[in-house]
Amino acid sequence: MxxxxxxxxxxxxxxxxxxxxxxxxxxxxxxxxxxxxxxxxxxxxxxxxxxxxxxGKAGMIGYVMPTGASVDIDPHFVEFLSGLGDYVRAHELDLVLSPAEADDEETTYRRIVANKLVDALYISAPRHADSRIALVQDLGIPYIVHGRSEGLDFDYPFLDIDNEAAFHDATRLMVQLGHKRVALLNGEEAQTFAICRERGVRRALEASGLVLPPAMLRSVAMTEENGYRATRSLLMQSEAPTAIVCSSLIMALGVVRAARDLGRSIPRDLSLIAHDDVFPWLKPENFSVPLTTTRSSIRAAGQRIAERLAARIAGQEAGALGEVWPVDLIVRSSIAGAPA
Structure with a gap:
């Protein structure tokens, strides 16, 4: 037809x-x-x-996808993309992925905007003073950032979760349970979400006269293997943590494996709280010890960003609208009072 x-x-x-x-x-x-x-x-x-x-519109939303030997496939991104795809499929839009060398994304942004290949863009995993946001702002195409970047001298549209509050509340719960040696197993330190999560942990500890020393902090790419290695290094210290706050459910798989290999019981010897992006194929309640989590659906975030981009394409949304979602704290069996 x-x-x-x-x-x-x-x-x-x-x-x-x-x-x-x-x-x-x-x-x-x-x-x-x-x-x-x-x-x-x-x-x-x-x-x-x-x-x-x-x-005058292509009916397409664009994403510049970094590629190269140093780039791993991130399950968080795949889940986000699924949510975004759910929306665009149902609203007669399409999604265009434009691969780019991780250290030369700017060229690809300029090309797809100059050629009018897409009507709007989204930017993910923002870093401090992210130059991609400044570039897209100057190029004048509708866009939304998934996350936030600090250090820019202008406002911009974004969708983010309250990372600082989530990890503040998780750490405060650990302190209320009597833990004084709380470690943070975080994402890569250049990522804004990781900066905010560390800030939340430090703020909760400082409120009780405690600190987060360098020996209790690990900032790594969020994979199971990195979670395993980081946890082993934490637990083999003479002053090992009695509690870990972990930035990813995937890394938490490595935490559990390392604790088991070293003969540490969760939660008797080690309490654990992980951030849960609500993966349908990895549920915290199905771990050997059901995990306490800070919970927010990354798939729902993908759907919401697609919805807002469609509104911006249609002229129904404009300006530097920021949207911050609260994060739930779901208590399960992986936490207990600090060991004597």
Whole structure:
């Protein structure tokens, strides 16, 4: 079915149908839903070239994906991408992944914007004073950042979770249970989320007259193997931690394995709280000892960012709107009072 046939069937003009499918704000929500339902029912998909000529829009959201030998596939990113894909698939949009060398992403950003390949971009894993955000701001294309970057001299649109509050609350609970040697197993130190999580841990410890010494901090890429190695190094110290706050459920797999190999029982010898991004294939309640977690759905974040990008493409959202989600603390069996 082509656009003309779809419009005739709905007794609408081709212009109205085209505008409904492309999210123009002057089309009523009832008409937009009616057109979308009919297009889905009859298998209609707008021709990308025709849509670009008619509307000036590509109907695509873009992401510059760093590649190279130093880049690992991150399960957190895959889960986020699934959420984003859920939304764009249901709203007649497409997602374009543009690979780029990890140390030369700027060239790819400039190319896809200059060639008008996408209508909007999202940026993930922001770093301090992230130059990608400054570049995209200057290029003038709609965008949203997943996370936040500190050190920029302008405001920008973002969606983030309250990392500092989440790890403050997790650490405070450990302190309330009597733990004085609390370690942080964190993500890479250049990432803003890791900076905020460390800040939350330090703030909770300082409120009780405690500190986070260098020997109790590990900042690594969030893999199971890194979690294992970092935990072994922590537990083999003469003043080993009695509690660990961990930045990833995937790293927590390594924590559990290291504790078992060293004969440490969770939670009798070691209490553990991990951040849980709600993976459908890795559930904290199914660990050998159900894990206490700070919980937020990264898949839901992907859906929300896609929704906001679609609104920005349609002119329904503008400006430097920041959105911060609270994080739940789910208490399970992996924590206990500090060992005597």
């Amino acid at each position: 082509n656009l003309k046939q779809l419009a005739r069937m709905l007794d609408l003009s081709q212009t109205t149908v085209s505008r409904a499918l492309n999210g123009y704000p002057e089309v009523s929500e009832e008409t937009r839903r009616r057109v979308s339902d009919a297009a889905r029912q009859h298998g209609y998909r707008p021709n990308p070239s025709a849509r670009r000529l008619a509307t």
